[in-house]
Amino acid sequence: MEDFNVSSVVVMCQPEDIDRLWREMGQITNVECHYKEQSGKIIITIESENIDNEIKTLKRIEEIKGVMSAQMIYSYHSSELESMRDDIQKANSIPQILQDDTLQAQDITYAGDVESSLEAILKRK
Template identity: 55%
Template sequence: MQALQEDFNVSSLVVLCAQKDIESLWGKINAIKGAECHYKDESGKIIVTLESQSIEEEIKLLKQIERLKGVLSAQMIYAYHSTELETLREEIQKQDRIPKVLRDEQTSANEITYSGDVQGALDEILKIQ
């Protein structure tokens, strides 16, 4: 990814394409300045992040990806401004939400019992105060 000034936007996209187009699109998207592919699967999904200096530039990057041959759709999932990201980082660092059992390397995965609400826990951790 490009090195950006202090004030910037970060967003994530899910790009859908035919399975036969995944490799080609992976290369084309990564060649776009400000775009980076992170994950792909056999169903035709590519997870991409965009970094830009403004919302206008962010939308231009999204439209550029949408126009690539083979892209069926490109949907923005999350968008953050650098100040929002910093606030989230600070909130996450303040919290010790990882249970001791998950930090203990001696504990086997078979010994861990889940009985919670993942979405609720994430919402609580990421909530901006």
């Protein structure tokens, strides 16, 4: 298995810049755009062979005209991701809220942390 790091990043911008920034960031090597909210929020991932290159890519994103902030939220090494993927598949436990197709993201109130929630789900296996 190839070693790599992957990080999730929240990019904030003015609403009028969102489409342009989505296109620009999507053209950066090892960056994938996943979600955009017209209020000015873009969720991306950065994948690289080491943390130094990951940080260089984050700095490059921060320097793009129109980016107000770019915050790295989570960073994982490929071995951690593979271990988590195995645990999740073994647990076969998807929280009910994620199975409700009628629920809108803006209606969800979150007051915890993802890591603790994931650990609780995995312990139920």
